[in-house]
Amino acid sequence: MKPLVFEGGAIQIDATVVADGLGIAPQLLLDHLRAGEITGLSEVGVDSDKGRYRLTFFSKHRRFRVIVDESGGIIQRSTLDYGRLPLPKLAHKPGG
Secondary structure (H helix, E strand, O other), rough: OOOOEEEEEEEEEEEEHHHHOOOOOOOOOOOOHHHHOOEEEEEEOOOOOOOEEEEEOOOEEEEEEEEEEOOOOOOEEEEEEOOOOOOHHHHHHOOO
């Protein structure tokens, strides 16, 4: 399976990619999502970014972002880690 697939208007990303980016065990990801401890945001590229998608996932102390193309290929990934400090509100803004 590719790390990311588009199916029926939805984007599905491999849990291990997100768990790795947030620094948690993959088997715990779903529990954290259900508890609201991990949230996400998706953005569709426009103009020069057309055909790209930015998926951002937030935990208490980290932000993990992955940029993909329309074929599901990962172009870039990054993690913002605040260690023991809580993630600032500004880090939760789209495009921020």
